[in-house]
Amino acid sequence: MSETYDRGAVEDFGRWREFKPGMWAWIFHKFTGWVLVGYLFTHIAVLSTATGGDVLYTNTLQGLEELLVVRVLEVGLLSVAVFHILNGVRLLFVDLGFGLENQDKSFYASLVVTAAIVVASVPTFLSGV
Amino acid sequence: MSTQIEQEQAEEQAEADAAAETEESHQERRLSEKKARAEAREREEQAREEVREAEDTVEIKVFRYDPEVEGKDEPRFDDFHVPFFKGMTVLDALMYARDHYDSSLTFRHSCRQAVCGSDALFVNGQQRLGCKTQMADLEGPVRIEPLPHQDVVKDLVVDMEHFYEQMHAVEPYFQPDELPEGELEEQRQSPENREKVKMSTRCIWCGACMSSCNIAAGDNEYLGPAAINKAYRFAMDEREGEIKKEDRLEIIEQEHGVWRCQTQFSCTEVCPKDIPLTEHIQELKREAVKSNLKFW
């Protein structure tokens, strides 16, 4: 057979504009899942300051909460977690064979609910403790 | 009939002449080549006229690549302007371009009615059947490319060998545990069971689903949506029996089987026969789990 030609990356992420809801749901789910894993490490790091005594732990937390970046990041964490959970429930239904014809709508619903919860949480997070 | 006799005579003539290959035959060849070129020019001229006269024209941008011809071995896009008519499909537009502008434009097609599965193409960023896609539904200029994730052989023709291998890997044919007594006895299927497998039987082996699948692109051994759907078609057919069903489940739950599917729904979106592929894959996952639990 004749030599063939591989078009390489043209057909991969460069085509993101053409991605369908199911594909976006998958990308977001992977992304949020790994962000949560990343958070787990920082979470453990912060919690383990408790081994240095009550005062150190309280000071560490207060010090972090005083930083605006940290509070903005917390909003990010919340959105990532909420989306992952809602879409995770969507995927559970997909695994059980329920509502597969509406998988795109349930993805949009996950996005909308995530946005609503995140927006509602902004005042609480940004006002600080 | 008469043409055939003439042809025979012509062949005899040719044989006789072959012995004495003369200037004359060279001249004949040159003349016929000249004639062919003139005809091609005429066709193109006619096309341009038709384009000028048509109320509506469409522009297609077609992927071109031919590894065997120097100067064409770098992929590029060719633009063609085609007169539009009501009901024109992407395949119609391609055929017009081939017949009027460039006879070397290569693509597969046969039935022109979404039955043979030859003309799955990547049209405006999605896998579609050329003959089942209306030009009127697409935004111009319409980009026509060969199926992604398959090797391009020439222009819009891709190598389907691997896709067919995956299809064959699931043994896509009826294998009942036992045959009925009498030789002429029918193997009847209940209407309910027929209804259950109905959609899965509609596959035309076009390969659009496999090409759309991100997982299949990254894992060459993944059976892919079409093959799993084929397995579904037989595993769910009650006439085959329990023993064969176990065999089939074993095939589909191997390392590169159903568990690779990450429910991205790309295949279901593109299947021109509207087969609920993801649904079938998910159901086979559950069947596989159930049958494994049974053995515990």
Ligand code: HEM
């Ligand atoms: C109620 C909470 C959660 C639910 C309902 C949930 C649900 C799911 C589901 C259903 C999947 C599979 C997706 C698929 O089929 O492709 C998944 C994947 C994943 N989850 Fe979660 N999850 C939750 C919490 C978490 C947390 C807290 C983490 C991080 C520590 C996490 C990290 C991940 C990762 C990294 C993946 C991707 C795994 C892969 O690459 O296949 N999830 N989640």
Ligand code: SF4
């Ligand atoms: S399942 Fe659909 S998209 Fe896939 S090969 Fe069959 S007809 Fe084509």
Ligand code: FES
């Ligand atoms: S030409 Fe047969 S499916 Fe399109």
